[in-house]
Amino acid sequence: MGLAERRKTLGYSQEGFAHALGVDRTTVGRWETGRTMPQPALRPRLAEVLQVSLSELSTLVGQLACAEEPARTPSASDHHGSGDIDDMIRREFLRVIAVAGTLSSLPPTDAHALAEGVERNASEDFTRMNSHLWQVYQLAR
Incomplete structure (x- = not known):
């Protein structure tokens, strides 16, 4: 069966x-x-x-x-979502690239404020960063 x-x-x-x-x-x-x-x-x-x-x-x-x-x-598509270690490494790498690209596109004042927020663990800064990530994503379409 x-x-x-x-x-x-x-x-x-x-x-x-x-x-x-x-x-x-x-x-x-x-x-x-x-x-x-x-x-x-x-x-x-x-x-x-x-x-x-x-x-x-x-x-x-x-x-x-x-x-x-x-x-x-x-084929290359066989491994999509398969959970193998190579697939997980690729996904993490793409996540790092996405975050780095977003951070590099921030205006200097926002980047500085975000860095300070990370140091003091301020959740509103992470919320703002997430909002910015979605805006960049929507513009990329």
């Missing part, structure tokens, strides 16, 4: 199952086709919703990986 069959046995649609897990429906579809695997942090909740043990879940997920492996060729 695979992931999709177990989900259907419990009466979940892909959308209902995704809602129960707090993920997008397309994520469930990718798991069921073997394009991606559930992230380790989500597996305990996944096992709970599927009413299986973690070892049984590992078997379900392992069956998907084994069944899909010969039919596919690896």
Whole structure:
């Protein structure tokens, strides 16, 4: 029995199952086709919703990986959201670049005020920085 069959046995649609897990429906579809695997942090909740043990879940997920492996060729998109260490490093690097770019675009007075806010742990400065980040993001579209 695979992931999709177990989900259907419990009466979940892909959308209902995704809602129960707090993920997008397309994520469930990718798991069921073997394009991606559930992230380790989500597996305990996944096992709970599927009413299986973690070892049984590992078997379900392992069956998907084994069944899909010969039919596919690896691509750069396979690792999106996979939870592997390289993916986490890339995401953290992109986050640092985004923050550094935002800080470099601040007017000198705001940058100085933000630096002082960091030193005194003032939450209003972080709120202002977050607001500025969103403004830059919206302008970038």
